[in-house]
Amino acid sequence: MEPILQVKDLSISFTQYGRGTRQVLLPVIQDLSLTIRPGQVVAVVGSSGSGKSLLAHGILGILPYNSHMAGEITFLGQPLTPKRAEAVRGTEIVLVPQGVTYLDPLMKVGPQIRKGRRDQKARQASRTALKRYGLGEEVESLYPFELSGGMARRVLIATAAAETPKLVIADEPTPGLDARSAQRVLGHFRELADGGAGVLLITHDLELALTIADRVAVFYAGETVEEADAADFTAGKLRHPYTRALWNALPQNGFVPIPGAQPGPGEVGKGCPFAPRCPKQRPECLSPVSYRELEGGLVRCLYPEGEMV
Template sequence: MPVLEVEDLAVSFRQYSTGLRQTELKVIHGLHLSIEPGEITAVFGASGSGKSLLAHAVLGILPGNATVTGEIRFDGVPLTRERQETLRGREIALVPQSVNYLDPLMRVGKQVEASVCGASRSFRLNSVLEVFKRYKLGPDTAGKFPFQLSGGMARRVLVSTATLSGARLIIADEPTPGLDAEALAEALRLFKQLAQEGCAVMLISHDIEAALQIADKVAVFYAGTTVEVAAAGDFSGDGSRLRHPYTRALWNALPQNKFAPIPGVQPHPNAMPPGCLFAPRCSLATGECAAARPAVREIRGGKVSCLHVT
C-alpha cells in the first residue's frame, strides 16, 4: 500500500477584488501522485506549477483562505485536518527549502531534540548526539547556533530533525539549491539512506540532473496539473521513452541535451486556457485538445495526461 496517495487534488484561494468582492483563484487543478515505502519520488515542474503547494496541502499548513478538494490518503486512510495535526512532525516530516527555518536564537541541539517525542531528557540528548554522529556532525554541533554552521551542516541538521521524528513520509522541498558538488552529493546520500530504511521520500526539485541520481520515480507538474508520472530511468537518451510533450520538451531543454527552449510560457492561474493546459505551447495540439482536459491514463508503464500518447 502506498504511504501517500493524492488523487485529483485542487487548491484555490479566496481573494478580494474591486469593491471588496471575493473571487476564487484556482492554482492547482488536478494533481495525482503516490509514493510507496522505501521509494523516492522526485517532483519536477516550473515555478508556479504546484510543487510546494502540494507539500503544504499534505502537511495541512495552507493559509486560512485556501480551499482544498480531491483526496489525500496516508496509509490508505483520508488525511483529514485532525490526522494532519496528529501526524505532522511525527509520521510526516518536512525538510524545508531554506535553512532559515532553523530558529536563529536557539542552539541547534535543542531544536533537533524537540523532534524526539516523549522519552527522558537523557534519551533525547543521546539521540541527538547519535544522529549527529551518523550525519558526520561533531558533538560540539549541538551547542552551536545556526549562524555558526556552514550551509551543508545546516541541511544535515534539518535532515537530522526529520530522521529523529521517526517519520514514514519525508517531504524535501528544494533541499539542494546553492550547494557545491560535495555538499550536493552528501544531501542526496542522506535522502537515499532514509529511503533504504523504509521511508517514503517526496523530493521537490528544480535540479533534474541531481534528483535523477537517487529518484525511483518522477512526477512532472505543469500549471497545477500532473502531466506525467514515469520511472526515473525513462529520463535518458533523447527522451523518446517519455510520454508527454511537455516532459520531453523539459528534458530536451537541459544544457546536456539539446538545450532547446520551450516556446511560450506557463499560463497564469487567472488566464487558464480551456482544455489541455499545455495545448497553446504544444506542436501536437488539435482542436480536440482545447475541448476538454485529458484524463490521466496508464501508458507504457507510466501515467500521462495527453490525448495523443499511445
C-alpha cells in the same frame, strides 16, 4: 505492499479579493494524483511557480487559512484528515525544507532538533541524528547563522532523521549547493528510503532527481502532466511534450529553450495548460484532457510521444 501515501485528485485553491470586495477562487493545484510506496523515492519535478511547495503544505495540513483543499489523501491506509495530519506531522510525516531560513535564527540548533523536548531520550536522538550526517555534538550549540550552507542542509535532514518518519517530504533540498554536495544530500534521502520510509522529493532539477528517484511526476501549472518510472526518463522514453521540453532544456541534452512562460494561477484555461507553448498543439487540446495510463506510466496528453496516431 500498501502505499505509504496516496494522493487522489487533489486540488488546492486560494480565496482572493478581486476587484472591490468580490472574492475570487484561484486554483493553484488541480487533480493531482500521486502514490508513494515504502522504500520509494518519488520526485515531483516542475519549474518554480508550478505549485510544488503547496503540495507539501497540503499533505502536512499547514496551508494558509485562505486556502481550500479538495480530494483524497490516504496515509498508511487511513484518510489523512486535518486532525490526523496535526497528530502525525513532525513525527510520522516530516518536512525537510529548503534552507537555513527555516531555522529560528535566534535559537541554537540542538533545541530546534529536539523541538523543545528536554529529556535524555530526545538529547540522545538529536546527537545520533547529527552524528549520522557527520556533524559533531558541538553543532548543537551553534546558531543557524554560524552554519555553512551544506551544514544547514544536513542539520535540516537531521531534524527529520531524529524522528522515525514513515514519510519524508523534501522541499527543494538542494539549491545553492554545488553538484557534489547536492549529490550527497540526495544520497541521504535515498538512505532514508532504503530504511523503509517513503520519500517525496520536490525539486525543479529533473537531472538531479533522476539520480535517486524511483518514480517521477512532472508538474506544470498546478497539474501533473506525466508520471512514470525514473528508468523511462533515463532511457529517453518520455510521454508528455512538456517533459520532452524540460529534458531538452538540460545542458547535456542540447540546452534548448522553448518560447513562452508557464501560466500563473488563474490563467489556465479549460484545456491542456501546456497547449499554448506546445509544438504539437491541435484545436482539441483546448478542451479538457484526461489523465490516462500509457505504457506503465500516466500522461495528460492527447497525442503523447511514443504513441502512434
